[in-house]
Amino acid sequence: MSRNTQRLVGVLSLIVVAVLTTVLSVTWMWNKADAISPVAVPAPNSTPLETVSPSVKPTVTPPPEGKVVGSQIIASNNDTMALMSSAWTDNGENSGLYGGGATWLTVHDRYDGKKATWGNYVAFGGLNKQFPFVNTPAGRKDATIKAASLAIGKLYDPNVKLLGKATHRAITVDGHAGHELTVKVEVKVPKLKETYSTVMVAVIDRGDGTADVAIADIAGSTPQWLPVWRTRVAQIQFSN
Template identity: 65%
Template sequence: MVDRPSGGSVHRARLIGALALVLVAVLTTVFSVSWLWTNAQAVSPVDVPAGNAGDVKTISPSVKPSPTPTPEGRVIGGLFYNGLNDTMPMMSSAWSSEADRTGLYAGMGSVLSVHTKYDGKENWVNYVSFGGLSKDIPFTNTPAGLKDATIKAATAALVRLYDPNVKLIGKATHRPLTVDGHAGHELTIKVDVRKPKLPETFSTVMVAVVDRGDGTAVVSVADISGSTAQWLPVWRTNVSQIKFSN
């Protein structure tokens, strides 16, 4: 036997049921608004789909976008291009393109063989690179800031081109630069490279850092064997011909 409620009980039951539905709707609205403001900056705006509410499927907004890859440097038509499309002339057609070895941002390099298989195995080369200042090096466009960034860029290049125990000859020389109206700084230092069977005693490493005008800087590094010093003024001329994309 089923127990049936009286008429008054039915009315109260309907009223309570209606209030419960209203409460659920309010709570659902509050939850939805809270979710929207909590996650508004985590998702991109999208077009609202047409159709009934039942056609819309719930998706997770927690997927994070993949990081933007670092731009790559390249060589085109005798020019170095860094990741921001600034350019610097290559040394000459006798040099071949090479990956950056000096820790630059979106950089590219080039090499010229000076002593082929000097020890029966390895080639001794001149090396030049062009790119942006590493993101790990602080930079301010002041004489002191340019000098400090150049010293740090030169230190990184020396460790990468040689090793942390690289032997330097004498003291570094410094001079201010101006390239296409942009302030810069140049550092020059000699490196002891004496090795068995190598007909060289030193190389000259030169580093130039030039302000781009937007809070960043471009860098060029040259590592030139002592017996081929004629390439040093060529590098300086090419640095003076850097063109900025901005």
């Protein structure tokens, strides 16, 4: 074999080795990629990948709240009702109003000898959004009955006994037509020296398709607060 032939064989051998090395390297890379690839590549015209829902869903916006500032209850619509007196304090609204605030006056402190208290409650705010409002005598009366039923159910119990029939009367507040309901609710609580409370509810048209609501829950032993509440309702101020 000549020297040139030997050189040619050597060069061909190197080329074969290089090609084999390249093939093996490429094969290793594809095998390795298949082994570590977490998601298969979608084929043409395949079903699109589904969007994964976020683990944290947006929270529901809480309803607006009223507040007690100085000597007034300010509803979320900025209408105001004066406090019964300076002895009444801020209290959480829990009678079903929309954007309402509330006040409280303790009448019996620790009547059970421990921590239980009993008192008077007055709230002011908007008509609950679940109730439609029609500004007619019948519509205002219907809204007042619904607001009173909701308030009594929340403050007492939906099955609480009513003493006698509710009384109704048409009212006017600063030129705005309204309706007032008054009813007595039976009270039977061990060690408590009360037999009933008087619940009063007034619904007043705001002139924009909505209505304000004032609620009073007054212990039977403190009837002096009933005319005060009526006076405060007559003094309600509208922001619109």
